[in-house]
Amino acid sequence: MASTRRAFLKSVACSAAAHPWMTSVSLAAAPWDARLVVIVLRGAMDGLDIVRPVGDPAYAGLRAGLIDRTGPGLPLDGYFELHPYLSDLMPLWRAGQLGFAHAVSTPYRDKRSHFDGQDLLEAGSAEPAPDGRVRDGWLNRLLQVSAGTEGETAYAIGRDQLRILRGSAEVAQWSPDAALDVSAQSRLLLEHVYHDDPLFRDTADQAIALAELAATDMDSARGRAVAARLGETGARRVQGLAAFAAERLYGDTRIASFSVPGWDSHRNQDRALVGTLGRLADVILVLRDGLGPVWDKTCVLAMTEFGRTVALNGSFGTDHGTGGAMLLAGGAVRGGRVLGDWPGLDEAALYDRRDLMPTRDVRAHAAWAMRGLFGIERSALERTVFPGLDMGADPGAIL
C-alpha cells in the first residue's frame, strides 16, 4: 500500500509540473497609476470623539465625561484635536499625509439603522433612490465608467459582502485568512480529482497562488513589513487585510476595499474604542509601510455609515446619530487639515436637536478624490458613480 502511494505521488508530481499549482496570477497594465483604498468603518464611528472640536464652546460640556476617561486629545489645527488613542498617526499629520473631513454624512437620514446606512454608503445612492434601483456599489460603477480596467484592477478584501465593489465590472476578491492550509499530499490528491474540471482546476490554482502570496522582495523594508503582517489572524485580522491590500496595490491593483468593524460604542466608549482605534491606526501604517514608494501615489479614504449623538448617553457611550467624520491618508493627500464647514454644537444648530448637522455629502469628498486621482469626468461622477450628486466646489484634498 505504502509503495503504491509513493508511486502515485510520483506520477502526480509529474503531472503537477505540467499543471503547476503555482501559476502566477496574471497581471495586466491598469488604466491609472494612482491608488485608492476605501475602508468601510462599520458600526458608525463617532466623528466627534475621533476629531474633537475643542474650539467649539459647547464641546467640553457635552463630552467632559468621556474626555476625563481618555485624557485630552492631541492638538491638530488649534480648533480640532485628535483622539489620543490615534497618537501613532500624528507623524502622518505633521507630514501632511493625514487629514479629515468633518460634519459629513451620506444622504441617509432619520432611521439610523446600521444595515440600511451601510447599504446606502456602499451603494453611493441618494435616499430615497429615485426608483430604488441602485443595486451595485459605487466603486464598481467607477470601474464601469473607466476604460481599460482588468480583473485585478480592483480588489475586495476580506470575508465581508463589500457591496461597495459589487456590480457588473469584474473585480477580484480574496480573504487572506482563507489560506488553503492543507498538506502537500492533500494538494496533490486534490489536483488529481480536479484534473478534468477546468473551473475547479483553474480556481484551485489561483487559490493556492493567493494563499502562498508572499512579499515579493524580502530584501526591502517594504517587503518585510508586508511579510510580518500577512499572516495575522483573529482580532488582529484587519492588519492582515491591509498587508494583503498593500502587496496587491504595490503590483497592478489600483483600488482596494475592506472594512474595519467595531465602532458601535453605546457603552463605555473609551474602552469600546481602544482596540478599534488601535487597529485603524495600525491598518493605515501597515498600508504606508507595505506600499513603500507607492504610498506617494495613494489616497486612503475611511468612511462610516453615520455619526453618533452629540451628547453622551447614560452609560458613557453615544447612540446612533447623523453627521460624522471621514479620514483621508496617503502621500497623494494634501493633509494636515480638517476640511468642512463647521456647523456648531449649539442645540439649535444640531440635526434633530441631537446630532451633528451634516454640512457636506461625504460622497462629494469621495468624488473629488476620484477626480483628482484618476481624472474621472465630473459628469460621470455625478451621473453614474454617485447618481444625482452635486459635487460642489473642489475641497483640494488631492495633491
Next chain:
Amino acid sequence: MTPELKTSIAAIRFGYGLGPDAPSAPEIALAQLTAPDGMDDAHPVPRMDLALDQMNALIRARKGAKKGDAAAEESAKEHERALKRLGRQARTAIILRALDTPHPLRERMIHFWADHFAIRIGNGNLTSTLGDYVYGAIGRNVGGRFADMLKVVARHPLMLSYLDQVSSVGPNSPVGQKRGVGLNENYARELLELHTLGVDAAYTQRDVRQMAELLAGMRFSPAKGFFYDPRLSEPGPETVLGRSYGAAGPGKLAEVDAALEDLAIAPDTARHMARKLAVHFVGAPADPDLVAHLAGIWMRSGGDLLAVTAGLLDHPAAVAPPVGKVKPPFDYIISALRGLGVGSDRLLAIKNGLSRVVERPMSGMGQVPFRAVSPAGLPEDPAAWITPQGLATRIRWAMAQPGQVLDALPDPRDFVGRVLGPIADDRLVWAVSAAETRAQGVGLVLASPAFIRR
C-alpha cells in the same frame, strides 16, 4: 443510463443528496410537498402574532422611556432582545429543518421560492418575522397556487420593507396631496421584472408606473400587521398590461389582488418561472423542451406549483447528466452534513456548532442567508461560487469540519459510494483510496466537483 444513476441524480438535484428520503418521482413530489413532515413541531419558527406582540410592547415601552421611566427603558431593552431572539430562532430552525427533514424536496422548494422572492434581513425588529416569511408565506404555498404565494408575499412586512413599498404613496391620494409625496416604484418594478413576467417580457415603464399606483396603500404596522390604507391609494382606475383595475375614487385591496392573480398566470410569467426552475434545478442553458413542458403545465393548471413540480420531476431532462450546477453554500453544507449522518442533535451538541460549522463557513463561501445582495437572489452561474476564496473555504471545510462534528469518521472508500453512488468518477475513487487518513479521504470526497456540483 442506469436506473440507479437516474435516482442518484434526482436525489442530488431535488434534495440534499442520496438517502432514503431522496425525491425521484412525481408521486414523491405530491407526498413531500403536501404531507406533514413533523418539522413544525421539531423545529418551530416564531409565529407572526408573537413578533407583532413584541413589537407593540416595545413601542409602548419606548414611549414610557421617553418620559423618563427607568423601568420602561429596561423593558424596552428586554423587548428588543426578545425580538432578536425570535429572529435567531427562525434562522436556527431554517438550518435544523434542512438537516432533519424527511421531505428534502419540500425544503429545497421552500428555499427556491424564498430566493425567488429574495429579501434582505438586517438587525432590525422585522427580522423577528423571518420564520413567518419562510415557512408561512412561502412554505404554506409551495404545494399550492403561485398566485396565493404572490399575494401573501405582497402583504409581508419583509417584502414591503425590502422593496420600499412602505415609502410609496399615491401622488393624488389624500396623504400624497397633503404632504407632497409620491410613488416609490421599486416593488412594482421587481414584481414585474423578477417575481412574475421576467425582464424580457413585453411590458413598459407605463405598466410599472401603473402597477406602482395600484400598489400604493399596501402597508404594515405592528399594531395592525398588514393593512391597506385607502388614504395612500392613488385614485383609479389603473391599467396594467392592457387590463383595467378599479374605478374612480380610492383604490381597494381587491384590485391589487386581481392584478396579482392575472400576473401569476400570464404566459410570460409561465415561461419565466419555467425557465427559472429549469436553470435552478437542472442547469443552464435551460433545456427548451423542459421549459415548454413546465410552461404548459403552468398555463393549464393556472400556476399550480404541485403540478409544476411533479412535471419537473417527470421530465427526462431532469435526471440527465452531466451534473453541472454548483450547490450554493447552504445546500453544500447541509448535504455534506446529511451525508455524514449529522442531524440537529449532533450539531447542537457541538459548542457553537451552528455558527462554527454552518453560518461562518457559509459566509466565507459567499452566502449570508436571507441577506440578498440583490433582489434577483442568488447567482446560478457556477463561476460565481467557485472563486478562489469560495473554493478554498469549501476545501478547508471539507478537510477539517467532518472530524469536528463526528467522533469517528467513516471509511472514505465506503463514504464515497454512499454519498455519490454512480456519480463518483474514477479519479475521485482512486484518490480516496490513496488518502493517508480518513479525514483526508472524506475531505477529498466533499471537496470534489462530483459532490459540489449537482
